[in-house]
Amino acid sequence: MKNRIKILRAEHDLTQGELAKQLDVSRQTINAIEKGKFDPSLPLAFKLARLFEKTIEEIFEAEE
Amino acid sequence: MKYSSVNKRSSAGRTRLLAIWTALWVASLALLVFGNIFLWEGNTTITAVLLIINFLLGIGMIVANIKHLESLDELQRKIHLEAMGISLGIALVLGISYSTMDVTNLITFDAEISHLVIVIGISYFAGVVIGQYRYR
Numbered sequence: 001m002k003n004r005i006k007i008l009r010a011e012h013d014l015t016q017g018e019l020a021k022q023l024d025v026s027r028q029t030i031n032a033i034e035k036g037k038f039d040p041s042l043p044l045a046f047k048l049a050r051l052f053e054k055t056i057e058e059i060f061e062a063e064e
Numbered sequence: 065m066k067y068s069s070v071n072k073r074s075s076a077g078r079t080r081l082l083a084i085w086t087a088l089w090v091a092s093l094a095l096l097v098f099g100n101i102f103l104w105e106g107n108t109t110i111t112a113v114l115l116i117i118n119f120l121l122g123i124g125m126i127v128a129n130i131k132h133l134e135s136l137d138e139l140q141r142k143i144h145l146e147a148m149g150i151s152l153g154i155a156l157v158l159g160i161s162y163s164t165m166d167v168t169n170l171i172t173f174d175a176e177i178s179h180l181v182i183v184i185g186i187s188y189f190a191g192v193v194i195g196q197y198r199y200r
Contacts, residue, residue: 024137025137025138025139026137026139026140028139028140028196028199028200029137029138029139029140031200032139032199032200037198037199038139038142038199040138041138044138
């Protein structure tokens with residue numbers, strides 16, 4: 001699944017570690033999500049959406 | 065609550081607890097096996113009491129392992145789940161093959177459960193390392 005987390009993180013001037021801290025996950029998890037290696041759970045996707053004040057669809061894009 | 069401040073600490077704490085429970089279980093098993101031979105020379109009462117203690121410590125270790133898994137975040141849990149899947153599969157397939165080799169006398173020695181435990185440990189560890197590498 002594609003996502004815009006890296007861009008949004010840069011817009012908010014956050015490091016992976018800082019974002020991980022705010023989302024209560026490890027930095028490795030943020031890195032894996034950004035690289036598309038790991039799809040987050042729905043609760044984590046909602047946390048991301050709330051943090052960046054976006055909808056889930058604005059952050060994630062399902063690949064056909 | 066933040067992962068880095070609370071969960072990470074609690075995860076480290078639970079890992080330490082798991083290590084303590086595991087060490088106690090292994091030590092009680094060693095005492096049970098070697099003590100039976102070298103210390104109390106087959107006294108069944110002492111052996112039975114230590115077996116019960118070993119069993120209870122084993123339950124404690126299982127609970128500590130569950131709590132350790134609960135303290136991990138979702139990616140780390142996935143890594144451990146995949147490692148467990150690999151480990152279980154290898155243990156089942158190799159365990160049956162090993163046992164069959166013993167039954168059909170393809171090997172000259174007896175198939176020991178301890179060999180299977182070593183295989184489970186190594187394959188689980190390898191599974192975690194592979195997972196960490198895949199999702200780095």
